[in-house]
Amino acid sequence: AQSVTQPDIHITVSEGASLELRCNYSYGATPYLFWYVQSPGQGLQLLLKYFSGDTLVQGIKGFEAEFKRSQSSFNLRKPSVHWSDAAEYFCAVGTGFQKLVFGTGTRLLVSP
């Protein structure tokens, strides 16, 4: 069955430091992969998505993610974190017919 694992429940990063959020997926075919962000009281906003082609994907708000088939990973990165990036981040895999299976999320805390 398709699944997504986000091993870090919480991560704290200092403002201005770099960030990497981990995501591992299990899917039999070529995956469609997504990263969404959820701020308190808000719905989910798409940061970026991967379907094919270049394995390094650029998204909004300065985020990028790299698809590594050999590691079944799709980690999210940002070179310099801002206080406004504090939120919960969800990785998801598309399983066909546009159905999404989400991970359990990683809550990002940004310290001054």
Next chain:
Amino acid sequence: EAGVAQSPRYKIIEKRQSVAFWCNPISGHATLYWYQQILGQGPKLLIQFQNNGVVDDSQLPKDRFSAERLKGVDSTLKIQPAKLEDSAVYLCASSTFSGGRHSTDTQYFGPGTRLTVL
């Protein structure tokens, strides 16, 4: 462009009561989704509509949950009777997806309805 609208934003009910949530998708979006997000978990798909037909309701607890999308636009999700474990955020999403196994369409999410069952 207006986003996905949901109401109410918050609802508190007693167990065994009924509750209904409303969703208005982005104009022109053929597909509408309802997700359940329990605290500490990722969203889980409950039901997917394409226009006014159900595409997937395999994870909808049909003994207590029901959903409809009349005229292929607005949708309501109902729980009757509610249980304590139904406490969650109910998210509605929509997309332009209109069929086919592989799609690059984006799902756009509403702000959600937070349900507390006491």
